[in-house]
Amino acid sequence: MTWSLYSNAKRLDFEYDWKGRRIRKRVWDNTSGTGTAVPDTTFVYDGWNLLAEVNTSHSAIRSYMWGLDLSRTMQGAGGVGGLVAVNDASQGAHFVAVDANGNVPPGLRLQCCNIKWKPGNEPEYFG
Numbered sequence: 001m002t003w004s005l006y007s008n009a010k011r012l013d014f015e016y017d018w019k020g021r022r023i024r025k026r027v028w029d030n031t032s033g034t035g036t037a038v039p040d041t042t043f044v045y046d047g048w049n050l051l052a053e054v055n056t057s058h059s060a061i062r063s064y065m066w067g068l069d070l071s072r073t074m075q076g077a078g079g080v081g082g083l084v085a086v087n088d089a090s091q092g093a094h095f096v097a098v099d100a101n102g103n104v105p106p107g108l109r110l111q112c113c114n115i116k117w118k119p120g121n122e123p124e125y126f127g
Helices: none
Strands: 002-007 010-016 022-028 040-046 049-054 060-066 083-088 092-095 114-118 122-126
Antiparallel strands (some): 022 040, 040 049, 049 060, 114 122
16 A cells, blocks of 8 residues: 655655554655655564564664563563664664653653673673
């Protein structure tokens, strides 16, 4: 399924798979959709959990780390509340905090430290 939106002389196309998950987003600087779409993003999932957003070169734009969701399983609650961290290619890794309902509070951005794993699984904290 494909859906398009025209706004401020731009064209946005969205593609969805049979489960209703967005699998691709393309943006053009014109309303005709001619030329190269920038960005052209593909979305990679594990069940309902978004694992990564990749560009046309298959390089990760963002990747996502998931843990147990509100049901205390990996996807029993559809992943709600299970997002642990987001790794952005340009802004680095960020931890995610959620409330008791699994919502990410607006405007919340946690940055605390970089973690480097040492042999024997002993973390070394710096930064």
